[in-house]
Amino acid sequence: MKTRILGFVALGTVVAATAVALFVVAPDLNQxxxxxxxxxxxASAWLAYLSFGVTAISGIGWLWKRDLRFDAxxxxxxxxxxxxxxxxxxxxMMWGRPIWGVYWQWExxxxxxxxxxxxxxxxxxLFRRLTDDPxxxxxxxxxxxxxxxxxxxxxxxxxxxxxxxxxxATIASPDRVLDPAAPPVxxxxxxxMLGAFTIAWLYLMIxxxxxxxxxxxxxxxxxxxxxxxxxxxxxxxxVAR
Amino acid sequence: MSDAEFVIAAYAVIxxxxxxxxxxxxxxLRSIHGPDDEAR
Amino acid sequence: MSAVRAExxxxxxxxxKDALAELRxxxxxxxxxxxxxxxxxxxxxxxxxxxxxxxxxAPGLLWLAVVFSGILAVNRLHLLETDDGxxxxxxxxxxxxxxxxxxKALGGFAVMLVLGLVVLGAVGVLFAVDIASAWLPLxxxxxxxxxxxxAVGTFYxxxxxxxxxxxxxxxxxxxxxxxxxxLAAVKATAAALAGDPFGELGAWLQLLAAFDVIMLVxxxxxxxxxxxx
Numbered sequence: 421m422k423t424r425i426l427g428f429v430a431l432g433t434v435v436a437a438t439a440v441a442l443f444v445v446a447p448d449l450n451q452x453x454x455x456x457x458x459x460x461x462x463a464s465a466w467l468a469y470l471s472f473g474v475t476a477i478s479g480i481g482w483l484w485k486r487d488l489r490f491d492a493x494x495x496x497x498x499x500x501x502x503x504x505x506x507x508x509x510x511x512x513m514m515w516g517r518p519i520w521g522v523y524w525q526w527e528x529x530x531x532x533x534x535x536x537x538x539x540x541x542x543x544x545x546l547f548r549r550l551t552d553d554p555x556x557x558x559x560x561x562x563x564x565x566x567x568x569x570x571x572x573x574x575x576x577x578x579x580x581x582x583x584x585x586x587x588x589a590t591i592a593s594p595d596r597v598l599d600p601a602a603p604p605v606x607x608x609x610x611x612x613m614l615g616a617f618t619i620a621w622l623y624l625m626i627x628x629x630x631x632x633x634x635x636x637x638x639x640x641x642x643x644x645x646x647x648x649x650x651x652x653x654x655x656x657x658x659v660a661r
Numbered sequence: 662m663s664d665a666e667f668v669i670a671a672y673a674v675i676x677x678x679x680x681x682x683x684x685x686x687x688x689x690l691r692s693i694h695g696p697d698d699e700a701r
Numbered sequence: 702m703s704a705v706r707a708e709x710x711x712x713x714x715x716x717x718k719d720a721l722a723e724l725r726x727x728x729x730x731x732x733x734x735x736x737x738x739x740x741x742x743x744x745x746x747x748x749x750x751x752x753x754x755x756x757x758x759a760p761g762l763l764w765l766a767v768v769f770s771g772i773l774a775v776n777r778l779h780l781l782e783t784d785d786g787x788x789x790x791x792x793x794x795x796x797x798x799x800x801x802x803x804x805k806a807l808g809g810f811a812v813m814l815v816l817g818l819v820v821l822g823a824v825g826v827l828f829a830v831d832i833a834s835a836w837l838p839l840x841x842x843x844x845x846x847x848x849x850x851x852a853v854g855t856f857y858x859x860x861x862x863x864x865x866x867x868x869x870x871x872x873x874x875x876x877x878x879x880x881x882x883x884l885a886a887v888k889a890t891a892a893a894l895a896g897d898p899f900g901e902l903g904a905w906l907q908l909l910a911a912f913d914v915i916m917l918v919x920x921x922x923x924x925x926x927x928x929x930x
Contacts, residue, residue, distance in 0.1 A: 427683075438676055442668070452663040457671040464675060483926060503682055507675045514671035518664040539877040547874060550864045563923040564860060564874065570919050571878045578881040578908055582888070620679060627686045634693045 423626050430623045433616035437609075445609045454518040455606075459613040461511030464504045465534060466614060467621050471501030472541060474625075476569035479562030491558035492632035494565060496625050498544050504621075505538045529579040536575050540568040554636050708800040715804025719778060720811055730812065733777070737770035737820050741827055752829055759828040760890035764883055766820050767813075768850065772872045774812050775854030778805065779862050798925030802855065806920065809851035817843040830894060838893035838902055845909040846886040852913060853878055856920035859927050878916075885909045 441459040448455035475497035481490035512531045513523045526532060544564055551557035662668065744762045749755050755762075821843055825832035832839060857875045861867045889905035892898075 434676065434679070438672065442672065447663070453668050454664045456668050460672065460675045500682075503678065507678060510674050511671050514667045518667050536877050536880050543870075543874045543877060547860075547864075547870060550866060550870065559926050560860060563926055566923060567856065567878065567916075567919050570915060571881070574881045574912055574915065578884050578912075581904070581908070582884055624679075624683065624686065627683075627690065631686060631690050631693065634690065638693055 423623065426619065426623045426626070430616070430620040433612075434620055437613040437616040441609050441613055445605055448606075451519055454515055457511050457515040459610050460617070461508055461515060462610060463614045463617040464507035464511060465530070467617055468501050468504040468508055468534070468537065470618075470621070471497045471504060471625075472537065472569060472572070473497075475501060475541075475544075475565050479565040482558045482562050486555075488554060488558060488636060489629075489633070491554070491561065492629050492636070493625075494558075494561060495545075495548065495632050496628035498541050498548075498565070499628060500621065500624050502538065502541050502545060505534055505541065508534050509538060527583050529576070529583045533572075533576050533579050536579075537572065540571065544568060552639070554639060704797075708797045708803070711797070711800040712803035712807060715801060716807035716811070719805065719808030730774070730815070733770050733774045733812075733816060734819055736773055737766045737816060738823060740766045740769055741820070741823055745827060755828045756830055759824050759830045760887045760894065762828070763820055763824045763890060764846065764886045766824075767817050767846065768876070768879060768883060770816055770820070771813055771850045771854060772875060774816060775809055775851075775858045775875075776868070776871055778809055778812065778855070779858040798928055799921045801928070802859070802921045802924035805859070806851050806855040806917065809855045810848050813847035813851045813854075814844065817847045832894075835893040835896070838897075838906075839890065841906060842886055842889045842893060842909070845906060845913060846882060849882040849886075849909065849913045849916060850879065852916040852920050853882075856916070856924065859924055882909065882912050885912065 437459070441456050445456070447453045475494045478490045478494035478497060481487070482494065509531065512528075512534070516525055516528075516531070517523050524531070544561065547564055548557055548561050551560055741762065744758075744766070745755065748758055748762075818840075821832060821839060824830060853875055857871055857878075861870045861874065864870055885905045885908040889902055889909065892902040892905065
């Protein structure tokens with residue numbers, strides 16, 4: 421099956437990119453080996469944002485087309501997005517400790533924005549679990565997902581401002597590797613890692629989507645079973661919505 | 662390697678986490694399709 | 702044009718209904734005010750007794766108290782609806798969903814404004830902060846902050862109104878979204894109290910206003926989908 425091949429490609433590219441990032445590319449002149457953490461950290465962050473964008477757009481798709489497949493994409497995006505967000509934060513902290521001397525730095529706008537992103541979408545996932553009816557759940561989730569997505573640029577903007585007014589001497593930024601002046605080897609390694617992660621992302625999205633569809637089908641089957649049982653029990657049985 | 666423990670911790674959790682999530686997905690897919698089905 | 706006016710009238714009617722219900726003490730607003738006072742006291746115990754430290758922290762404490770109390774207030778406003786199935790009744794009326802949202806948010810704004818002003822006064826007294834000197838920018842900040850909390854709170858209260866675990870879900874959803882408002886309101890308050898030494902007050906107020914507008918639009922646009930449940 422095509423998805424399985426995709427899975428193997430993902431595995432191969434991730435392993436290769438990791439090997440390059442850890443053993444092939446040289447350490448940074450200033451940051452040393454800690455710089456290597458940036459590759460999976462930045463890649464995870466980009467995929468987190470991509471995932472949540474997919475969730476928001478799929479939510480709109482559901483509200484518009486009322487096709488539950490959109491909602492399956494939405495939940496896949498949210499769950500996988502939460503995972504990559506957690507990775508991004510973890511990577512940021514592992515980088516921060518050797519470079520800043522602390523695990524957390526309030527003045528780093530990207531770290532704080534990403535933490536808020538995690539809060540928004542963990543809330544989204546928890547919120548989803550409270551509704552059993554698939555269509556109601558899809559509608560409610562879509563709305564919450566859209567408002568969360570609308571909030572993200574506001575958060576980003578305001579946190580940047582927040583930091584900007586407290587200029588400390590030199591807060592080393594984790595994103596030096598994105599600097600246009602960065603050595604091409606670094607950029608190349610980052611792009612390779614990003615490509616590998618994106619393939620893995622695609623594979624995981626497909627699998628999670630399949631799972632979501634299967635779960636809805638299962639829920640529907642259970643509901644029909646209960647309906648039959650209730651009918652068999654007689655007109656006094658209450659049908660719960 | 663300088664700061665080796667942080668680099669290893671970062672990669673272990675991220676790459677390992679990807680692997681664990683993948684396996685978890687496989688398990689959930691297998692259980693919902695029934696162990697007799699070909700789920701992959 | 703008359704359609705807009707009809708919507709506006711509906712919104713005002715809903716707002717007045719909520720406000721009257723509050724005033725008649727079915728769900729005493731006094732409880733929320735008292736809660737905010739207790740919160741401020743606890744802040745005093747937690748961060749004091751150094752008054753210099755408390756004065757420096759006052760803007761943050763003010764808005765934390767307002768946000769936390771705001772969650773209670775917003776929760777209660779929508780309780781009014783679930784108790785007698787009023788929300789479902791409302792949904793049956795051929796009224797623009799937007800108007801319902803606007804009305805509820807307006808009612809929420811009135812409550813939040815009162816709450817904000819009371820907490821502002823309490824902070825001035827408890828943490829020895831000179832409010833009178835900067836009363837106008839502080840007033841504007843409270844108005845904008847109250848509007849934002851009302852817009853966001855009304856929306857999420859509507860979203861969680863019939864869920865189990867609502868008491869936890871509402872703050873869990875609301876608080877991350879309110880982070881930019883909190884940030885901007887605290888910065889504006891601090892700037893106002895300090896006499897705006899860096900000229901940043903205007904920028905923060907603009908951010909607050911932008912937040913309010915965006916959230917009001919998003920809330921109004923999506924609220925309708927909730928009522929069709």
